[in-house]
Amino acid sequence: MAWPTIDRNQPAGDSGAAPLLSEAVREKIRSFFARYETKRAALLPALHIVQDALGHVPPQAMVEVAEVLDIAPAAVLDTASFYTHFWTHPKGAQVIVVCRGLTCEVLGGNAVLEELKRLLGIDEHGTSADGRYSLVTEDCLAGCDHGPCLLIGEKLHRRVRPEDVARILADPDNGRLAYERSTLFDAPSSAPGEPGAGNGTGGVHEKGSG
Amino acid sequence: MRDYEPILLRNVGVPEARTLKGYEARGGYRGIRKALGSSPEQIVEEVKKANLRGRGGAGFPAGLKWSFLPKDRTITYLCVNADESEPPTFSNRLLMENDPHQVLEGAMIAAYATRAQVAYIYMRVEFHEQFHVLQRAVDEAYAAGYLGRRLFGHDFDLQVYIHRGAGAYVCGEETGLIESIEGKRGWPRIKPPFPALEGLFRRPTVVNNVETLANLPHLIERGAAWFTSIGPPHSTGPKLFCISGPVRRPGCYEGPMTITVRDLIERPEFGGGMLPGKRVKMVLPGGVSVGVLTANELDMKMDFADPAKYGLLGLGTAAAVVVDTDTDIRLVLRNLARFYALESCGQCTQCREGTSWMYKIAARIAAGAGRRADLDILEQTARNMGMMPGLSICGLPDGATYPIETLVRKFRSELEELIGQQEPARRDAVLQTVN
Numbered sequence: 007m008a009w010p011t012i013d014r015n016q017p018a019g020d021s022g023a024a025p026l027l028s029e030a031v032r033e034k035i036r037s038f039f040a041r042y043e044t045k046r047a048a049l050l051p052a053l054h055i056v057q058d059a060l061g062h063v064p065p066q067a068m069v070e071v072a073e074v075l076d077i078a079p080a081a082v083l084d085t086a087s088f089y090t091h092f093w094t095h096p097k098g099a100q101v102i103v104v105c106r107g108l109t110c111e112v113l114g115g116n117a118v119l120e121e122l123k124r125l126l127g128i129d130e131h132g133t134s135a136d137g138r139y140s141l142v143t144e145d146c147l148a149g150c151d152h153g154p155c156l157l158i159g160e161k162l163h164r165r166v167r168p169e170d171v172a173r174i175l176a177d178p179d180n181g182r183l184a185y186e187r188s189t190l191f192d193a194p195s196s197a198p199g200e201p202g203a204g205n206g207t208g209g210v211h212e213k214g215s216g
Numbered sequence: 217m218r219d220y221e222p223i224l225l226r227n228v229g230v231p232e233a234r235t236l237k238g239y240e241a242r243g244g245y246r247g248i249r250k251a252l253g254s255s256p257e258q259i260v261e262e263v264k265k266a267n268l269r270g271r272g273g274a275g276f277p278a279g280l281k282w283s284f285l286p287k288d289r290t291i292t293y294l295c296v297n298a299d300e301s302e303p304p305t306f307s308n309r310l311l312m313e314n315d316p317h318q319v320l321e322g323a324m325i326a327a328y329a330t331r332a333q334v335a336y337i338y339m340r341v342e343f344h345e346q347f348h349v350l351q352r353a354v355d356e357a358y359a360a361g362y363l364g365r366r367l368f369g370h371d372f373d374l375q376v377y378i379h380r381g382a383g384a385y386v387c388g389e390e391t392g393l394i395e396s397i398e399g400k401r402g403w404p405r406i407k408p409p410f411p412a413l414e415g416l417f418r419r420p421t422v423v424n425n426v427e428t429l430a431n432l433p434h435l436i437e438r439g440a441a442w443f444t445s446i447g448p449p450h451s452t453g454p455k456l457f458c459i460s461g462p463v464r465r466p467g468c469y470e471g472p473m474t475i476t477v478r479d480l481i482e483r484p485e486f487g488g489g490m491l492p493g494k495r496v497k498m499v500l501p502g503g504v505s506v507g508v509l510t511a512n513e514l515d516m517k518m519d520f521a522d523p524a525k526y527g528l529l530g531l532g533t534a535a536a537v538v539v540d541t542d543t544d545i546r547l548v549l550r551n552l553a554r555f556y557a558l559e560s561c562g563q564c565t566q567c568r569e570g571t572s573w574m575y576k577i578a579a580r581i582a583a584g585a586g587r588r589a590d591l592d593i594l595e596q597t598a599r600n601m602g603m604m605p606g607l608s609i610c611g612l613p614d615g616a617t618y619p620i621e622t623l624v625r626k627f628r629s630e631l632e633e634l635i636g637q638q639e640p641a642r643r644d645a646v647l648q649t650v651n
Contacts, residue, residue, distance in 0.1 A: 041375075041377045042397075042398075042417075043417040043419075044398065044399070044417065046398060046399035046400070047397060047398050047399045047417075048399065049399030049400075050379065050380065050381070050382055050396065050397075050399060051379070051380070053382065054341075054380060054382070075399075077399075084400075084401060085399060085400055085401055087401075088384065088401035088402060088561075089381075089382030089383050089384050089401075089402075090382070090383035090384065091341050091381075091382040091383035092382055103342065106551070107303035107304055107551075107555075108303050108304060108500065108504055108537050108539075108548065108551050108552065108555075109303065109304040109460040109461055109466075109537045111547065111548075111551050112461050112462065112537065112538075112539055112540065112543050112548075113461065113462065144342065144383070145303060145385075145554070145555045145558060145559070146301065146302070146303035146304060146305075146555075147342050148300050148301070148305060148306040148308075148309045148340070148342070148343070149306065149309075150303070150304035150305075150306055150458065150460035150466065150535070150537065151306055151458070151460055151466045151467045151468065152466075153304075153460060153466070157342060157344075159344075160344035160345070161344070162344075162345070183344060183345055183348065185345055185348050185349065186348065186352065187348050188347070188348050188351035188352060188355070190351055190378075191347075191380055
């Protein structure tokens with residue numbers, strides 16, 4: 007990931023700025039505390055929830071997460087920056103993750119990646135001009151039996167050929183799972199600024215935290 | 217293997233087995249009920265007797281791992297390693313998406329045997345469908361009283377939580393996984409202390425792979441003697457094998473650890489042979505990290521002992537990818553080197569720098585600007601950065617070096633030939649951009 011830069015003229019978490027995280031988001035993060043011995047252990051769940059709420063995890067959100075977890079903001083950045091899945095900058099409405107593991111490469115995955123770049127007019131890590139898609143790669147999505155594969159939102163697309171890419175991009179349900187979802191790591195549905203990825207129709211089953 | 221009856225995969229393709237009711241109707245949750253009739257110590261002994269070796273890659277005996285827990289412990293944690301990130305491995309994915317309760321039952325038995333009160337299932341974030349399926353199974357199990365307090369009427373409490381990762385291969389290393397659950401970067405810890413003494417939240421902790429756990433219900437229900445009747449003594453029990461690449465039937469299959477790489481590729485019940493017009497050039501038989509086999513080495517047995525005879529790191533994840541003769545091996549080299557350069561956590565200098573340099577060199581070779589000396593540098597680097605010399609915190613650099621070293625050694629003449637055929641103008645242009 008790109009190292010997040012903070013504009014010195016707009017300090018992260020400055021007191022004048024309105025909070026990014028709603029009380030509902032904070033409460034949802036706190037609901038994970040009972041699972042672990044330390045509050046810090048709720049950091050990955052917290053970052054998943056924040057990213058679902060805001061679409062990415064900007065520096066100010068890290069400061070606010072630090073408040074909720076009672077840890078240093080630097081500790082949040084230290085963790086968040088280690089993982090490829092947390093984004094400090096806005097992404098498109100859907101993120102496309104193209105597998106470039108060995109199997110997918112042997113089966114022609116590079117051509118699929120090139121076709122995506124061509125149709126979206128972007129390079130890796132870019133976002134299409136209409137804001138619909140961002141494009142990243144991953145070394146192996148564990149879908150090797152269906153290579154070449156790629157992930158859009160939550161959905162794994164299998165045995166993709168370059169000629170399939172246009173059709174897949176045009177499909178409005180291309181990031182939606184057919185299976186009933188758990189909303190455990192989603193932002194609470196009342197949270198402001200929830201991204202379009204809120205495809206949790208029906209399948210709310212939040213039991214089970216013991 | 218046509219007479220082999222699948223055990224771990226028996227519920228694949230049976231959608232109702234995803235539900236607690238469907239799983240139970242097909243014989244599920246009998247193993248845990250039987251286990252609860254014995255003491256935890258008896259379960260550990262039974263698993264030791266069965267010689268169930270860990271399926272995650274290292275092959276460490278599960279019962280022995282459990283027996284390292286201190287006797288006087290109060291709090292114990294079980295971590296289920298569902299981070300499955302080793303290319304090209306997808307057996308855990310298959311187990312979780314088709315038969316989530318089998319994974320849970322295995323976790324219950326392991327938790328009972330280790331007296332763990334909490335189990336965390338660490339699942340890579342790219343597993344979306346699998347997360348939803350498994351979380352639903354967890355919810356169902358709580359609702360049915362199969363998780364929580366006093367399970368099955370016994371003095372046995374267990375909480376199970378799914379902890380989603382965020383995209384880091386090294387979190388599949390057990391102490392990297394523990395750090396990640398603690399909310400930190402997934403930096404593996406220096407061992408000792410091993411997790412059994414000081415693991416998650418500094419408590420005694422056991423980390424077991426999904427497939428290892430999936431074996432437990434069957435092992436307990438049918439007994440150690442049944443388990444050891446499958447496969448050779450050093451490689452007992454049912455095993456999942458993945459096969460991918462240009463074969464007719466890529467997939468995950470089950471069998472005893474008596475099959476060979478050739479069986480996995482060619483037999484009709486496994487890979488079913490190569491796609492029309494495709495020929496085997498090399499196979500990485502255990503996940504990419506164990507190293508490469510040439511087309512003349514396909515008689516290697518997929519067990520815990522044979523891979524070493526072929527200069528490989530081990531059985532690994534028993535997931536084979538076939539590279540065909542139409543694929544430029546320089547691209548294979550680049551693909552492998554890139555993976556480790558991106559996934560090295562950066563703590564150990566030799567791994568951070570070594571994987572980066574191997575990638576830079578491999579990328580240059582792939583771009584048509586290789587030098588013969590590069591092959592020597594790759595081999596030397598690969599020989600000097602692993603855990604085997606004893607200077608690395610975790611096994612990632614070993615996994616990084618085996619494929620590079622074996623590929624360069626076993627395909628050296630072909631690489632030299634390709635380097636010899638490079639177009640001088642192109643080579644010079646590439647060298648201009650990297651220097």
